Amino acid sequence: MGIAHRRGYTHPMDLIALAVPFFLLSIAIEWSWGRWCGRDTYRLTDAVSSLTLGGLSQARRFVALGVGGAVYAWLASATPFTTWTTEGWQAWLIAFVLYDLCYYCSHRAGHEVKLFWAAHVVHHQSEDYNLSTALRQTSSGFLFGWIFYTPLFFIGVPAEMMVTVGALNLIYQFWVHIYQFWVHTEHVGELGWFEYVFVSPSNHRVHHARNACYLDRNYGGVFIVWDRLFGSYQRELPSEPCVYGITKPIRSWSPLEAWLHVYRDMVSDMWRTRSWSDRLRVPFSHPAWQPSDLVAAAEPVTGEPFEKYDPQVSRVRKTSGTINLILITLLLVAAQQSQLVQGYEAYAWGMMLWLGVSNAALLSNYDSAWFRLQDVLKLLVLCALAAQLSTATALVVIPLALIGTLWQWFEREQEVARATS
Ligand SMILES: [Zn+2]
Ligand SMILES: [Zn+2]
DSSP states (O other): OOOOOOTTSOOHHHHHHHTHHHHHHHHHHHHHHHHHTTOOOOOHHHHHHHHHHHHHHHHGGGTSOOHHHHHHHHHHHHOOOOOOOOOSHHHHHHHHHHHHHHHHHHHHHHHHSHHHHHHHGGGGOOSSOSHHHHHOOOSSGGGTGGGGGTHHHHTTOOHHHHHSTTOHHHHHHHHHHHHHHHHOOSSOOOOTTHHHHBOOHHHHHHHHBOSGGGTTOOOOSSBSHHHHHTTOOOOOOTTSOOOBSOSSOOOOOOHHHHHHHHHHHHHHHHHHOSOHHHHHHGGGSOTTOOOHHHHTTSOOSOOSSOOOOOOOOOHHHHHHHHHHHHHHHHHHHHHHHOOSOTTHHHHHHHHHHHHHHHHHHHTTTOOOHHHHHHHHHHHHHHHHHHHHHOHHHHHHHHHHHHHHHHHHHHHHHHHHHHHHO
């Protein structure tokens, strides 16, 4: 596992981290609007979980090199098919549209093939639908996602468009993140002609719904035209309000559970089935498929009526949970911006993960001696790391971390006092 070499130029994905204030402000506006018109689409716990996963997906590049980048560089030098010119905006526009078609294929495979679903599922676990859901992104998409864009090399898209700094794939990935951000809202209805050409709030709501008639529909990235062409389009029906989430809910806020549950189920099915052909079929099957000798034991997939995972937590825990999310965001921004010795970014990623996992336990009302011990250790390690990153980071992070932790202890003391009085 190597540290990514990112120095010397601004990676377009770093721009996404720079857009953090824009994202947070938009979320604040959507939340206030919802409160004002009596249709609040946020739950703090769910939003914290989504934003934690989003931060971790951005920081993921600190700890692993992109597999795709290496393959692209090799393909660029090995393929003799270059026939296009990079001159003029027309070539870039056509390449952008073709790239969007590859995105469609990649996204469709991400829903219809278990191995790819295991990575993409993270984006779909939220049981709410709001701007924070947009930022809920996988951390393991880099493993196989690049495969779907390699055909571009074979139809003559110039290597310069694919592998250089500011290349098409980076521009597209940046653009699709920004574009898809605004469609994750319940406050915008159908948009007339727009629904025929572009991905919209209405048609993307269908994509996130777990209703039987909405499953595996509307895979488009920027253009919805591909779904209309390839028969995967479904309009949002007034008679069928969207119910969000996945058909096998994870019922946890933990990033580890979010990342790993489909991989774990996949390995478990491959281990338990007695049929060798089924064993080989599992990773390439539809996510709903199971080996025939395991089907009887499986739980029903869509139990109705559906109830959201929603443990009720005290106001103190919610405040501490929010502080932990702020710390995760600060670590991400500090590590992206810091001019320090290479290597600290990986520690920042580890710290973000620790905060995320511990925060998930906090927001699920978990408590034990072990939990308190890790809380103290976490506080010490976090303060030491913040001091290493920069004085400014330390001055913000240390007081926040202290407030977040001490507040919970104060609450526990009060609970004990109440219980004994
Ligand atoms: Zn999807
Ligand atoms: Zn989405």
